[in-house]
Amino acid sequence: MSIPQTYDFIDYLVAKKTIDDRSLNRTVWDRLQRALVDHETIERLRVLEIGSGIGTMIERMAAGPLMRRSSMYTAVDINPDCTRAARLRLSRWAKRLGFAVSREKDASHLLEADDTRIRVDLNTGDAYALVAETAPHSCDLLLAHAFMDLIDIQTLLPGMMRLLESGGLLFLSLNFDGDTVLLPAIAPDFDDRIIQLYHRSMDERIVGGRPAGDSRTGRRLLVTLLQCKTEILAAGASDWIVYPHHRRYPLRESYFLHHIVHTIDEELAHHPEIDPEHFKTWIAKRHAQVENGELVFMAKHIDVLARKTGRK
Numbered sequence: 369m370s371i372p373q374t375y376d377f378i379d380y381l382v383a384k385k386t387i388d389d390r391s392l393n394r395t396v397w398d399r400l401q402r403a404l405v406d407h408e409t410i411e412r413l414r415v416l417e418i419g420s421g422i423g424t425m426i427e428r429m430a431a432g433p434l435m436r437r438s439s440m441y442t443a444v445d446i447n448p449d450c451t452r453a454a455r456l457r458l459s460r461w462a463k464r465l466g467f468a469v470s471r472e473k474d475a476s477h478l479l480e481a482d483d484t485r486i487r488v489d490l491n492t493g494d495a496y497a498l499v500a501e502t503a504p505h506s507c508d509l510l511l512a513h514a515f516m517d518l519i520d521i522q523t524l525l526p527g528m529m530r531l532l533e534s535g536g537l538l539f540l541s542l543n544f545d546g547d548t549v550l551l552p553a554i555a556p557d558f559d560d561r562i563i564q565l566y567h568r569s570m571d572e573r574i575v576g577g578r579p580a581g582d583s584r585t586g587r588r589l590l591v592t593l594l595q596c597k598t599e600i601l602a603a604g605a606s607d608w609i610v611y612p613h614h615r616r617y618p619l620r621e622s623y624f625l626h627h628i629v630h631t632i633d634e635e636l637a638h639h640p641e642i643d644p645e646h647f648k649t650w651i652a653k654r655h656a657q658v659e660n661g662e663l664v665f666m667a668k669h670i671d672v673l674a675r676k677t678g679r680k
């Protein structure tokens with residue numbers, strides 16, 4: 369594809385789905401499915417997802433771990449465009465998976481197929497406000513996918529743990545963990561410098577007066593979870609690896625790559641430690657590598673599944 373003239377976050381999330389699908393750590397995912405068997409006696413599993421974007425994790429859960437049971441899935445994202453897109457997409461994928469879809473009076477969706485029944489509520493809201501306002505022990509499974517590296521873990525994670533029932537599960541997937549690779553090299557020293565400053569920009573990001581992310585979220589999560597009343601049931605790598613086949617990227621993955629290059633551009637274009645002309649040329653070369661089906665992109669992530677062990 370040619371270099372996009374404009375960039376759209378929803379399109380980025382759509383393009384990211386296939387990459388996330390193949391990146392999710394299978395061992396951690398399988399352990400989640402097995403751990404949910406222990407919750408089979410729960411009449412209606414209460415699931416909460418925060419930072420749910422366009423709802424791709426609901427689709428994955430409906431196609432696997434939530435099958436053959438009844439559940440109530442509440443998904444919250446701060447961006448109303450995401451909520452709107454998630455609502456628009458839901459019927460389409462749910463019907464494709466074989467669900468009958470009905471709308472309830474309060475705008476939630478009911479997905480039904482054989483012995484599976486999932487009530488889905490898609491809301492716009494802020495995760496910090498949500499954890500402060502929601503009653504403790506009100507959920508059995510708490511999910512966040514590609515989200516924990518955008519927030520202040522020290523503030524939000526204890527609040528998330530409070531929402532979980534004792535014995536409840538916490539599944540945190542695609543947590544960025546400190547490595548970004550763009551190949552082939554353009555100028556190795558300059559390449560390294562860009563990535564170093566890009567990671568630093570994640571560490572220094574402030575949103576709403578709070579730290580918003582960390583370039584080593586994956587490993588910090590593991591340590592923080594060990595300090596809470598949790599048992600880590602499984603953890604593993606979920607790295608993104610995007611590469612061309614015969615110089616073409618599958619589906620919308622070239623858009624995803626252009627978007628990543630664009631994000632680096634937005635973040636560093638006015639950075640005082642980078643020569644602007646050199647950087648502009650570097651960005652143009654990276655876009656050209658995508659266009660020519662030459663770029664390989666990798667980003668290190670960690671998935672973790674934990675169980676709350678005691679009442680807090």
Ligand SMILES: C[S@@+](CC[C@H](N)C(=O)[O-])C[C@H]1O[C@@H](n2cnc3c(N)ncnc32)[C@H](O)[C@@H]1O
Pocket residue numbers: 381384418419420421422423424425444445446447450493494495496512513514515518
């Ligand atoms: C990288 S996106 C991931 C979205 C989705 N989980 C996915 O992987 O497709 C992060 C999402 O978190 C949402 N977000 C960021 N800060 C938030 C907050 N404080 N409360 C709720 N959602 C938030 C953003 O709007 C965005 O949709």
